[in-house]
Amino acid sequence: MNIIVIVKHVPDLVEELEIAEDGKDLNRDFLKFVVNEFDDQALEQALLLKEKGGGTITAVALDAPEIDQTLFTCLAKGADKAVKIVGDLEGRVTSHAAAHMLADALKAMSHDLILTGVQSAEDLDGQVGPLLATYLGEPHVSVVTGVEARGQMVVVRQEYAGGVTGEFEVDLPAVLGIQAAPQPPRYAPISRVRATMKEKKLVEIQAAAADGAGLNVRQMVRPQVASHAEMIEGNTDTVVERIVGIMAERGLMNG
Amino acid sequence: MGNVLVVVEQLNGKTGEITFEMLGKGRELASALGGELHALVIGGQADELGIADKVWVMGDGALAHYTSANHKAALVAAISAISPRVTLIGNTSIGMDLAAGASAATGIPLIAYCNALRVEGGQVVGTSQIYGGKVLAEVAPEDGACIVSVLAGAFPASAGRSDKTPVLETLAPPALDNRVRFVRLIEPEAADVDITKAAxxxxxxxxxxxxxxxxxxxxxxxxxxxxxxxxxxxxxxxxxxxxxxxxxxxxxxxxxxxxxxxxxxxxxxxxxxxxxxxxxxxxxxxxxxxxxxxxxxxxxxxxxxxxxxxxxxxx
CATH class of the missing domain: 3.40.50.1220 (TPP-binding domain)
Known part of the structure; x- marks a missing residue:
């Protein structure tokens, strides 16, 4: 099976996020980026499928700061080929535009399955998976937590609330939005990533022109929280004393 | 026309809480837009939807089991037939299949992860919760219509319930897209501990x-x-x-x-x-x-x- 895995970078949410002066995007000058955690799950799912049934994996990403490192990491983990789509890609690229550019590039790449993360932290105009599938005319399933190859189709599990799961047969080619692979994403040591950088090259493809999402972003703000926790400060003893006091007041200490 | 269409979510024959949350908000938006509140049921039943002015019922047995491909095709056909100003879809697993797919198929913009919605000067303005809840983006469609995927718990469900009887209208389903086929629903295994019962x-x-x-x-x-x-x-x-x-x-x-x-x-x-x-x-x-x-x-x-x-x- 020939699998394409789409990866993207998102701002590291552990870091402080600052809104740009015009109020319409994040201030991207000092942002730290990390690979979208769900894309990492998608790659892991692809690697498991390849290990079981053979085939190839191609990692595809739109150009972004430090994306080369991430694409080489995909290669170091076991992807066969890595493709970078380059072009006018400054700032936040909408999901609609990203999906258009990906669809244009992927049309020319033969594939059975396209896997991507179920969502990312910045897709305010929707998730890339279903957009891309629709532009390509392929079926799509999101929130997928298991994929099994079975001839010219895959059997997938889609997760609902409360631990209920749906099972579906999906004809190929298809696009799947991966929530979680059956096992945690593997780790590629930096030495192996460096070695891969010397051995392999990224394939570059020019991005097609793409329309936006049809939305005007009026402003971005930090949420005004109605309430905030009362913060307990001090050393461990003070903190523990206070927590026990709060629980005791509410009769929560009787086991 | 300023009609609001709520896509009813039913799994295992039960209407999800998110549906009533959207219906309540939809009622408010429809009044502000001078339009009607419509609900769309794909392959399910139209009970409990009395708050809507009209309930569109599409499909029969073939659409009874949810599949992303069939239900997306049904939703796209319904949006073309009804031409709502605002289409509300829950940001659930099913909504994640349908909302962006319908946006791509119809060319109508999508406001995703929405937790606040209002009408301002005749225009719909939505708030999208992004970056793990650390940023709120206030967005409006460039043109009139929009699709909105609504976060669970954003609006009160109580505002979406009513004992009234809505007008029912059937809508012809589109050609089936059987590239995705339902196999079964798997209930969670009995757990060692029920965390929902613990104090x-x-x-x-x-x-x-x-x-x-x-x-x-x-x-x-x-x-x-x-x-x-x-x-x-x-x-x-x-x-x-x-x-x-x-x-x-x-x-x-x-x-x-x-x-x-x-x-x-x-x-x-x-x-x-x-x-x-x-x-x-x-x-x-x-x-x-x-x-x-x-x-x-x-x-x-x-x-x-x-x-x-x-x-x-x-x-």
Missing amino acids: VVVSVGRGIQSADNIELADGLADALGGVVGASRPVTDAGWLPKSRQVGKSGLRVKPKLYLALGISGAPEHLEGMKDSGLIIAINQDASAPIFDVAHYGVVGDLFEIVPALTEKIKG
Whole structure:
């Protein structure tokens, strides 16, 4: 099976996020980026499928700061080929535009399955998976937590609330939005990533022109929280004393 | 025309709470836009939808089992037939299949992860919750119509219920797209512990760092007569079974005490625990969203605080 895995970078949410002066995007000058955690799950799912049934994996990403490192990491983990789509890609690229550019590039790449993360932290105009599938005319399933190859189709599990799961047969080619692979994403040591950088090259493809999402972003703000926790400060003893006091007041200490 | 269409979500024959949350908000939007409130049922039943002015019922047995391909085709056909100004879809697993797909197929823009909606000067303005809940983006469609995927819990469900009888109208289903075929629904396996019934839940997140460290939470939960819960990364990593997961794709809990250890508080997690009686959070990141729903918070090292807390409680 020939699998394409789409990866993207998102701002590291552990870091402080600052809104740009015009109020319409994040201030991207000092942002730290990390690979979208769900894309990492998608790659892991692809690697498991390849290990079981053979085939190839191609990692595809739109150009972004430090994306080369991430694409080489995909290669170091076991992807066969890595493709970078380059072009006018400054700032936040909408999901609609990203999906258009990906669809244009992927049309020319033969594939059975396209896997991507179920969502990312910045897709305010929707998730890339279903957009891309629709532009390509392929079926799509999101929130997928298991994929099994079975001839010219895959059997997938889609997760609902409360631990209920749906099972579906999906004809190929298809696009799947991966929530979680059956096992945690593997780790590629930096030495192996460096070695891969010397051995392999990224394939570059020019991005097609793409329309936006049809939305005007009026402003971005930090949420005004109605309430905030009362913060307990001090050393461990003070903190523990206070927590026990709060629980005791509410009769929560009787086991 | 300023009609609002709510896509009814039914799984296993039950109408999801999100549907009533959207219907309540939809009623308000329809009044502000001078239009009607419509509901769309794909392959299901039209009970309980009395708040709507009209309920469109599409399809029969062939659409009874949800599949992404068939239901997307049905939704796209319904939007073309009804031409609503605003289409509301829940940001659930099913909504994730349908909303963006319908946007791509119809060319109507999508406001995703929406937790606030209003009409301003005749225009719909939505707020999208992005970057793990750390940023709110206020957006409006460039032209008239929009599709909105609505976060669970954003609007009160009580406003979406009524005893009235709506007008029913059938809508012809489109050609079936059988490239995705329903096989079965799998109910969760019986769990060793039912975290929804516990008075005290000690929940661990990514900050617990490894499977070995779960015993810290076990110790504290034992001392408090409670159970151990988890956020998604912990169950995905296999450190705790799925039956312990709190949140959108796990279970909703409402214990007397919820202790959040090393949980940053992604919106999907908060959805499952924010109504707990008393929430105490310990996290190293002072800006973690968990502190916005917690009653008490500690910025600190859980590996120091939790053992000391357990000792103190044991006396």
